[in-house]
Amino acid sequence: AQSAKQVIVQKVRDAERDRMYEEYINRVGEIVNGTVKRVEYGNVIVDLGRGEAIIRRDELIPRELYRYGDRVRAYIYDVRREQRGPQIFLSRTHPQFMAALFRQEVPEIYDGIITIRSIARDPGSRAKIAVTSNDSSIDPVGACVGMRGSRVQAVVAELQGEKIDIIPWTEDVAGLVVSALQPADVAKVVLDEQAERIEVVVPDEQLSLAIGRRGQNVRLASQLLGWDIDILTEAEESERRQKEFAERSTLFMAALDVDEMVAQLLASEGFSTVEELAYIDVSEIASIQGFDEETAGEIQQRATDYLAAIEKANDDERIALGVEDDLYEIPGLTAAMLVALGKEEIKTVDDFAGCAADDLVGWTERKDGETKRFDGTFKDFPVSREEAEEMILQARLKAGWITEADLAAGDEQLEEGAPA
Structure with missing residues (x-):
């Protein structure tokens, strides 16, 4: 009889625990009111009337002190089914x-x-x-x-x-960051959408206001937007522009075998890479004051020759690394990219087909309000995630992993799922 009574009592307890779990699992996301029952090692145990909940020490607002009998309001963020009964977790942070x-x-x-x-x-x-x-x-x-x-x-x-x-x-990220950094004034915003990074330029006297005490203002703005935010003063940005101008001028002098004045003219016109000079319409180079069509044509030819030499050197390195020729047939891949792939032991079409976009262009992870960036194989190349995904699809097609019909079916599904 005693054994039967214990079984009945246990079943009643289990039923009560199940009822309590079902009640509170459906209340996750709600605010509850309770009374402090006890404090254990900084954790607050709260009596909710029909059950107990816990506010862990790290879920309490700093410098909050609770004693037995105090009333408390908190947010239910988790309910777990455990052996000793449901655990209800509350938070005030x-x-x-x-x-x-x-x-x-x-x-x-x-x-x-x-x-x-x-x-x-x-x-x-x-x-x-x-x-x-x-x-x-x-x-x-x-x-x-x-x-x-x-x-x-x-x-x-x-x-x-x-x-x-x-x-x-606002969906305008630049406008949103200006509002998020108030009360600081913002002079300029530069977005890097691929890296989800924002560069904000502020007047020199506004720097401490924009950053906030112990970085609080910019940290909260970053969390609010989900983007990394770098704060620069106007003086720092000016210094950086001068440095970039000098670097571009030096690059043009070395790559094109021109004197400093010509290199600076090209840099001041907004050219930043040799590729731009090689592939732009020659008339745009000729339109620079002091240049004629003959000079422009010579500069473009030197740019083309320089890139060809670089491509040849990269191809020699690609061969030395054992990267297969078939990878050249994937649209968008260059010799320099194949060298980068070879260094990561990606040497065949099958190897490349097995990659994910993250492997190529990297990814970001957010934890505790901080964003950490992980680089991909193509970190030194201006390849977007969409371009990387297309390259991988082409590799899988070439490797026989998928067919043209699979690609067409995928496109049809995307069109059907798109909003009208």
Whole structure:
């Protein structure tokens, strides 16, 4: 009888645990209110009434102190089924905790009229939030701030005085970074879309404001956009331009066997590579003041000869590395690229067909708000991800891994899935 009673009690407990798990797994993403039950090694155990939850020390806002009986609001970010019962994990530092608080305070967000597009937090210190409105008559920033700041101040109070910058979201990345770096003034923005990196030029006296205390302002702006941001002063940018001008001039002097004045003229006209001079219409070179068609033709011929010599040297190295001739038939691959592939032991069409686009052009990973860039084999070549994917498809076609029919079917699926 005792054994049967224990079995029944255990089944009741298991049923209660299952019920509690099912209840809270469906509440992930919600804010809950609870009472502090105890504090263990900095972790706060919260009584939710029908269960317990935990706020780990790293999910608490810095300098927050809780004692037995204190009321606490937090965000459910995870629920796990474990042997001793469901574990409910709460957070007060999660970006979505702030989003949920704004959803409670701003009816337009709750109703879906205003959308929170991105949030970046330095919990307890500062945050940036980007919002957009689906109704052109409603100002998303003003709605989130509220009358005399009442709405945003309610969120600030809950987050221990965390200052919140609310900015209007735009698909224009350059415009968005200008807003995200406020209150600093921005003089110039340069985007590198492939690397997801932004170079921002600010007046010299605005540098410390743009970077922020201990890098906080630029770090939050970077998290908000999901791009790396480099801050330069106007003086630093000017110095870099001068350095690049000198490097291009030196390159032209060596490659084209011209004097310094001619090299500087070419650089000042915006030419940055020998390839540009070799493949541009010769009339554009002839239009440079002081040049005639004969001089332009000679410069272009020297550029072509230089590139041919480089190509020959690269091809000799490619052969020495054992890279097969068949790879030359893949559109877009140059001798220099084949050398880079050979150094990575990619020497046959099958080897190349087995590559992923990441292997060639690299990839980025974001962790804890920091972006880390991993280089690919083609790091020194201006190859986009789309171009790399097309090269790999052509290699797989040549290797017999796929057929023309497979390619056509893939294109049809893309067209069917495209928006009308």
